[in-house]
Amino acid sequence: MAAATDFYCVQDLLTDEERLVQSTVARFVEERFLPIVADHYERGTFPLEIVPELARIGLFGMHLQGYGAAGMSNVAYGVACQELERGDSGLRSFVSVQGSLCMFPIHRYGSEAQKQRWLPAMQSGEAIGCFGLTEPDFGSNPGGMATRARRDGSDWILDGTKRWITNGNLAHIAVVWARTEQGIRGFLVERGTRGFEAREIHHKLSMRASVTSELLLESCRVPADCELPGAQGLKAPLSCLNEARFGIVWGALGAAIACYQSALDYAKARVQFDRPIAGFQLTQLKLANMLTEITKGQLLAFQLGRLKDQGKATAVQISMAKMNNVREALEVARLARSILGANGISLEYPVMRHMANLETVLTYEGTQEVHTLALGEAITGISAFK
Amino acid sequence: MAINVVVCVKQIPDPSAPARLDPASKRLVREGVDLVLDPGDEHAVEAALQVAEGAGGEVTVVSMGPARAVDAIRRALSMGGARGIHVQDPALQNSDALSTARVLAAAVKGQPFDLIVCGQESTDGSTGAVPGQLAELLGLPLLSFARKLSVEEGKASIHRQTDEGYDVVEAPLPAVVTVTGGINDPRYPSLRGIMQSKNKEVRQLTLEAIGLSGKAGEKALTQEVVDLQPAQARKAGRVIEDKGEGAREIVDFLAELKVI
Secondary structure (H helix, E strand, O other), X not given: OOHHHOOOOHHHHOOHXXXXXXXXXXXXXXXXXXXXXHHHHHXXXXXXXXXXXXXXXXXXXXXXXXXXXOOOOHHHHHHHHHHHHHHOHHHHHHHHHHHHHHHHHHHHHOOHHHHHHHHHHHHOOOOOXXXXXXXXXXXXXXXXXXXXXXXXXXXXXXEEEEEEXXXXXXOOEEEEEEEEOOEEEEEEEXXXXXXXXXXXXXXXXXXXXXXXXXXXXXXXXXXXXHEOOOOOOOHXXXXXXXXHHHXXXXXXXXXXXXXXXXXXXXXXXXXXXXXXXXHOHHHHHHHHHHXXXXXXXXXXXXXXXXXXXXXXXXXXXXXXXXXXXXXXXXXXXXXXXXXXXXXXXXXXXXXXXXXXXXXXXXXXXXXXXXXXXXXXHHHHOOOOOO | OOOOEEEEEOEEEOOOOOOOEEOOOOEEOOOOOOEEEOHHHHHHHHHHHHHHHHHOOOEEEEXXXXXXXXXXXXXXXXXXXXXXXXXXXHXXXXXXXXXXXXXXXXXXXXXOOOEEEEEOOOOOOXXXXXXXXXXXXXXOOEEEEEEEEEEEOOEXXXXXXXXXXXXXXXXXXXXXXXXXXXXXXXXXXXXHHHHHHOOOOEEEEOOOXXXXXXXXXXXXXXXXXXXXXXXXXXXXXXXXXXXXXXXXHHXXXXXXXXXX
16 A cells, blocks of 8 residues: 555655554554445445544544643654545544644643643543634635624623534534634633534535534623633634644645545556556556655655654645645546546545545635735735735 | 463564565565564454453563564554564574474563463464464463453463364463454554553564574574465356345355355
8 A cells, every 4th residue: 555655755754653653544544434434425424433443542632742642743643644534534624623623722722721621531532622713704814703702791702603613513612713802712612502503514515424514602601711811813723723734734645645546446457448548648647647746745744744843834834735735636536536437426436535525625724725825925925815 | 460461473564465475485575565563463462462451461572573573563562562572683584483483482481471372373474383383382281263362360261263163271371372363353553552662672682692593593494385386266156046045045155164
């Protein structure tokens, strides 16, 4: 498996632990997830039954320190995301949301009491989290959010709507971002809080093995100790997105690798005009381009990971890698679909499932366009969207 | 009473990838392929961990193999083993089963243990000879083909897999046990276990260190692979058309294979 898509021997650059993480997650995905994903995808459900095993392996918040987390390198987190998304973008999203979007802000911005209460429970999978930033009218422009939090005595009253929230209906705890008179603040809102409701979004043609929801907050009263004390301003939720985007940089490679493998196997076995279609020049062009883009993406991801491990990765470096790797993964998926011909549209093969998922991945956690313009701003010093 | 367990493991070319034989050495090609902890040995590690965890003991992982074999030991340590012993020596290249058993026996001597667990056979060589030889060399009883293992009051008890069902077999400790793939569902290493494994001791031993210079490996071969033949192509399957008797025919077929 690994050798055929590790053309530049990037695996040799991994530490022993990182390689063990990769092989462990790869096997888990192959043995426990791949046999069930197609049915869940078709039915539009997330396989909740694998959550205890994900927790036992220690994937939730694996790159955080303390509170039961494994404290691994960013590269180890990256290779885990790659292998998870080789399964399905919905699986990687589940782990991303839990670790990078929920545990990370509690770990970085939460009070000691909040950390003690939630981090071990989330690490063990007993508590599932979701992250409420995006709104129906504010996607790329989260700073314009309409959700408000106002003081009432020592309590906070939250009002607003969040949309496209992964795990919303599964979550025991929502990290909700709202505008206050002092600026944007983060709140931990528990399931069952009066005035808080999650509604599942149906009729999706992408990310079907993942739960996506709308969060409704209507005069939702939470006590003062639900506020994340360290989160001041929009940079707090954006720092969470940086964490999650880093996982996507690697995850998109996983989806691309799955598509490439599927297309390569198919091309070698499928005979037309009395020869395997892998022998035709146009198929070889596709396969060569796919492997080249995967290899370039691996090098981007690896060096970004090492920079992040050294505390040197910048937001715009993460933007470049997210932009490139998702765009190219989508192209790889489309090429793979064309190699598989009519079979390419079937759930019997992973290709169209990944392709449809990647349309979501292209947009969420910063659209292709916004990451491009973030890079444009970094190059020119001129912002094109602010 | 704590029960300490030794588990013997082997690193092999990934059996899920196509295997290649080197016609010159008549051995599996180990270069340029993924090497993994033998899946059969994962069951042995899991069984060893369950015994030790239940009794408050520790698991020592022993392997003979080239430098890279330490990865297989690390994997077993990340599953929960306490320490490793790695016998590595250029003279051990192309060892036969008896040499391997001699090396393992010498490596575990001086180790305090109550039980040795092995997979029933390696997935690559599949001789299945090493555990029996190991038991003989150590003068210990052998309980083979365990699909269930329990250890208590100074004895080990197993369900030995047979064609018809199982036999219940017991032996006093210390003993050697081989386990089948049906005995358990091996755990995945946890990430925390992976982090901890790098701080666990893996003793590196040479043939000299275990007192076997010239007595194992290429200089002491007792077996030789003299010829290789490709396996016969599998015959086409039998298609049963159901004319009301289909179920009966399938049952007869399975009974013929002794699987029911």
